[in-house]
Amino acid sequence: MEIGDKIKRLRLQRGLTQEELGARTELSKGFISQLERDITSPSIATLMDILEALGTDVASFFHETVDEKIVYGREDMFVKEQDDGVTIRWLVTNAQKNALEPILVTLPAGGETVPDDPHEGEEFGYVLAGSITLLLGEKAHRVHRGDSFCFRPNCVHSLKNPGKREALVLWVSTPPSF
Numbered sequence: 115m116e117i118g119d120k121i122k123r124l125r126l127q128r129g130l131t132q133e134e135l136g137a138r139t140e141l142s143k144g145f146i147s148q149l150e151r152d153i154t155s156p157s158i159a160t161l162m163d164i165l166e167a168l169g170t171d172v173a174s175f176f177h178e179t180v181d182e183k184i185v186y187g188r189e190d191m192f193v194k195e196q197d198d199g200v201t202i203r204w205l206v207t208n209a210q211k212n213a214l215e216p217i218l219v220t221l222p223a224g225g226e227t228v229p230d231d232p233h234e235g236e237e238f239g240y241v242l243a244g245s246i247t248l249l250l251g252e253k254a255h256r257v258h259r260g261d262s263f264c265f266r267p268n269c270v271h272s273l274k275n276p277g278k279r280e281a282l283v284l285w286v287s288t289p290p291s292f
Contacts, residue, residue: 117161118152120175124168125150138167183207200225215290219283221246221275229272235288237271238264244281247274267291 125135125146132146141160148154149164156164165175183190192204201220206212219227221244229249239248245258251269265271267287275281 116152117155118150121164121168122150124170124175128168130168135164135167139163196225196228198222198225200227202227212290214286214288216284216286219273219285221273221281221283223275223278223280225281226274227272229270230267230291231270232268233289233291235267235291236264237267237285237287238262239273239283239285242282242284244275244279245277246281246283247276249274 125132130138132150133143135141136143136146139160141164145154149156162172165171186206190207192207194202194204196202199222203218203220205216205218221227239257240262241257241259243259245256248255248257248263248265249270249272250265251271255263257263273281273283273285
């Protein structure tokens with residue numbers, strides 16, 4: 115981090131000249147100029163005075179925001195293939211830090227996902243191709259292409275493809291549990 119550049123940006127955001135910032139901190143315009151060009155470094159006490167004059171504090175000043183990843187390409191995705199040909203593709207990497215976890219499930223004819231135990235949160239799915247059976251405890255719900263499902267996962271649940279064609283399901287869990 116270049117302290118001088120950050121001080122300059124804060125000073126300009128506040129509409130202050132180097133001379134005005136110097137007057138508020140009992141520092142010379144020349145010192146402020148050297149500081150902003152990273153020619154000199156302030157003592158901790160001087161830095162705290164400058165930050166106070168700029169309306170911020172040490173914690174806020176040194177807090178670095180990390181750019182949040184917005185778009186995920188194929189190279190970011192993780193794929194797991196079960197023995198029976200069921201493929202689960204995690205669409206968002208590191209989804210465990212998010213509130214939801216989207217996956218794409220490919221179910222070959224006769225394929226079934228591993229049963230998931232009851233947990234907190236909600237589950238949502240949208241059938242993109244084929245048709246599936248949503249198994250919720252002892253109940254079975256038929257879900258066709260273009261249909262969606264949404265439920266609280268308070269019982270064992272899984273997806274099964276009883277058809278003769280491959281099925282494709284966008285499945286979102288909150289909190290992440292896959």
